[in-house]
Amino acid sequence: MEPGKRRVLVVEDDVTIAASITARLSAEGFAVEVAHDGPAAVAADTEHEPDVVVLDVMLPGFDGLEVCRRIQSRRPVPVLMLTARADETDMLVGLGVGADDYLTKPFSMRVLTARVHALLRRVERSARAEDTEARIVLGDLEIDTDQRRVSRGGVAAQLTPIEFDLLVHFARRPKAVQPRERLLSEVWGWEAHASGTRTVDSHIKALRRKLGADLIRTVHGVGYALEVGA
Template identity: 60%
Template sequence: MTGNETRILIVEDEPTIARAVADRLAAEGFGVDVAADGPAAVERARAYEPHLIVLDVMLPGFDGLEVCRRVQAERPVPVLMLTARDDETDLIVGLGVGADDYVTKPFSMRELVARVRALLRRVERPRPGIPEAADVVRAGPLEVDQRARRVRLDGREVHLTPTEFDLLTCLLRNRGAVLTRAVLLEQVWDWADASGTRVVDSHVKALRRKLGQGLIRTVHGVGYSLDAAS
């Protein structure tokens, strides 16, 4: 997806910020639409079918967390959350309801565009590492369909966000090995620095809530591993 093929929905109730973000993303070649409250955001997401949503947490009507929850229940779409609060609880809740990444206000437009492009690249590109023939990979009660990007646990389909799926498959193709947070940031998030370790931790917590606590092992002071015996 390039240029106007890529549609981005901006959900922000502050007109100055919404306009600035919309103008910058349009200048970068994206198609843009804007919603200013929770109910309008859900309706626009349904009608506009964006490839990505830039979503403020604090909104009138109902908040961005509820918007994310409702949108993801209908159709998986990458979500970049904007938050004025650098709070671990808010971050974990946001990622838990389906957000893929976050930017804390105030942010630079350059950073926002970089995060948007990184998210889109992750969704578009094929994931390396697992042979093409291995469309379906199993690990204990877990079944991962690489081609369809679907996950089942004990035969029951589990809804994962694009980033959660990529994190799971990264751990899966390195099963038994301990991956540091820096390595996960580079391979899953396309981040060249290790400044986003909380994002990794929060996504692991979200995966554990959906897949159970025993699948992903924490190696304290190092990183995470998918149990080779699973």
């Protein structure tokens, strides 16, 4: 990959789709590497250490979920998953292995590039953030922002990078209602007018599954609020 450019790894077995994504991202100024199967994707991630991975779920060798597991076990990296199915179970599985976002085929290249830019903005914002609170304690919920560790009732929970960022966002505003649009803007870095309520809802379900169903309250028609004691 070219030095000085943000690096994207595109993992897609359909050569035509891969070429289209590569052309669009290259035009946006990214250095792009392509892999067409699971083993090649893991090898390319190790060799090039991309800033973002655009990852198809259905791949030869082993699927995109396994690719995501393997690359996230080595180092945290933003992953945008591509799928031909809009099934929520597939979304939850993908998010559970470390994907940050999902796009269902067919998708527009404009939306894909916007999501890639948003993932990079989120990472850069996290890197710039000066955490005045290294440790947040709310009732039985404990968050160590330096080590990115979370526990509730003394039991540790394994969160993906985006789940952790979402939880910290809530924890710094306990009991305050957070509209979905604000979460998309402030946690994901999406444009204010973007629509992605399923993405938010799926991550909330993952947090409830890992930390307790009573953790986050649904405010119907508005958004969510963290309910653990302040």
